[in-house]
Amino acid sequence: MDTSTAHKFCVLGAGTSGLAVAKNFLQAGIPFDCLEREDDIGGNWYFGKPASSIYASTHLISSKRLTEYTDFPMPEDYPEFPSHELVLAYLRDYARTFGLCDHIQFNTSIVAVEPCDDGWQVKLERGEERLYRGVVIANGHNWHRRMPEYPGEFSGEVLHSSEYKVSDAMRGKCVLVVGGGNSGFDLAVEAAIHADAASLSLRRGYHVLPKSFKGKPIDQCGETVHAWCLPLWMRRLAAKLVVRWVLGPPQQSGLPKPDHRLFESHPIINSQLHHHVGHGDLTVRPDISELTGETVRFIDGTSAQFDLIIFATGFRLSFPFIDTKHLNWQVNRPELFLNMFHPQRDDLFCVGMIQPDSGQWGLVDYQAQLIASYLRALESPSQDRLRRAKWFARLKQSPNDDLKQGIRYIDSPRHLLEVEHFGYRRRLQKLIAKLA
Numbered sequence: 001m002d003t004s005t006a007h008k009f010c011v012l013g014a015g016t017s018g019l020a021v022a023k024n025f026l027q028a029g030i031p032f033d034c035l036e037r038e039d040d041i042g043g044n045w046y047f048g049k050p051a052s053s054i055y056a057s058t059h060l061i062s063s064k065r066l067t068e069y070t071d072f073p074m075p076e077d078y079p080e081f082p083s084h085e086l087v088l089a090y091l092r093d094y095a096r097t098f099g100l101c102d103h104i105q106f107n108t109s110i111v112a113v114e115p116c117d118d119g120w121q122v123k124l125e126r127g128e129e130r131l132y133r134g135v136v137i138a139n140g141h142n143w144h145r146r147m148p149e150y151p152g153e154f155s156g157e158v159l160h161s162s163e164y165k166v167s168d169a170m171r172g173k174c175v176l177v178v179g180g181g182n183s184g185f186d187l188a189v190e191a192a193i194h195a196d197a198a199s200l201s202l203r204r205g206y207h208v209l210p211k212s213f214k215g216k217p218i219d220q221c222g223e224t225v226h227a228w229c230l231p232l233w234m235r236r237l238a239a240k241l242v243v244r245w246v247l248g249p250p251q252q253s254g255l256p257k258p259d260h261r262l263f264e265s266h267p268i269i270n271s272q273l274h275h276h277v278g279h280g281d282l283t284v285r286p287d288i289s290e291l292t293g294e295t296v297r298f299i300d301g302t303s304a305q306f307d308l309i310i311f312a313t314g315f316r317l318s319f320p321f322i323d324t325k326h327l328n329w330q331v332n333r334p335e336l337f338l339n340m341f342h343p344q345r346d347d348l349f350c351v352g353m354i355q356p357d358s359g360q361w362g363l364v365d366y367q368a369q370l371i372a373s374y375l376r377a378l379e380s381p382s383q384d385r386l387r388r389a390k391w392f393a394r395l396k397q398s399p400n401d402d403l404k405q406g407i408r409y410i411d412s413p414r415h416l417l418e419v420e421h422f423g424y425r426r427r428l429q430k431l432i433a434k435l436a
Helices: 016-028 084-097 182-194 218-227 232-246 273-278 361-378 383-395 421-435
Strands: 009-012 032-035 110-116 119-124 129-132 134-137 152-154 157-160 174-178 197-201 283-285 288-293 295-298 303-305 308-311 348-350
Touching (some): 009 016, 009 110, 009 129, 119 134, 174 303, 361 383, 361 421
Parallel strands (some): 009 032, 134 348, 152 288, 157 308, 174 197, 174 308
Antiparallel strands (some): 119 129, 288 295, 295 303
16 A cells, blocks of 8 residues: 555545635645546536536526635626536636646546545555545535336436436427426426427426526525525515516416425526426426336326436435445434534545535535644644634534524435525634634
8 A cells, every 4th residue: 555645635526625625725734635537627517527417508506606716706707607618617727726736636536435543545446555644525426316216117218417418319309307406497498498398397396586686696685685684584585575576476387386485495596497387388297107108197197208308306425435334424414513524533524515505616615624724723733723623623523503594494305415505604614713
């Protein structure tokens, strides 16, 4: 085993989370290697690569100002919702500006990570084994496809949303999109434009927010309301008024009535769905009851024939390279303080293992800052900083904070990692200041 890396941390992945860790570790003087299986940075935003689940027309759902890193704003000439090409250019500029690529080893896949007496043993796909001081898991959680099971078999073409890439796959076909998240609604709109016939199958109704309100991105409007420190019921009321003003009640356009209160599911941002449903370009159907050849039967007794089904049914949380017992795994997920810190270990961290109700990269940046601050405090000659580090070590052994800020999300797999972004960000900022 190569022990020349024993003084370093191993950062897994050079996507948006791994880049944030690399930048903050570099600035804090923490030695590390960043291992990336592809030939360039970007992760999910490196379109066309196996690690990427985006398609040709993908744009940001959250606005650029609530998505960007904390110290690296997106260019002023970028639109509010940049395309994936602009996003990747931004990430490459970020890596170049902070000199990150010198610390990233591309075309380097790992097969196993496990603790040993002196740190962590990292096994590479090419057969090499290395010893590292610690590990930061930053490879993302939107890659292990979740596929539903229904009685019967479908004889047509089946794709998961992560496999769909270009609109040619829909042309000349009757397409059924299954799933009510942002990907499902976006792909339903895509099908309404490009397919011969398009349908969207939903298990329940959802609250849909417009992308903009009076020319301002809707998430920035929400940020303003948060800054006023309004209680949840008032924020709900304000959002309801906006939705009624801009889109109208969903059932008036032919969408099912939501079975939950606003904000109790991951926010769906879409300004085009109501338009296509209202114009008859998209048929909304209930859940599937049975598959029989090219025919799909629905729970309301109706049926229709399709050439292609796209399952926008999300992803499973999975870390195949590490035994779940090392992640304090409990009931479908790791139980980590702030979804980051192992309660006992100071050499294992997860970054980006969150599903925020807004943009993510700024939150991930704060996560990386907090980890770097904690590691520096643990080694500080200052007794005051060391005392703070010991306080934090005790804190991370306590039960997790309410990362949902009192919101009762629907009990479904898509909310397994849900966090309310405003309160979560404020918590990270306060802890960073405490450890600084």
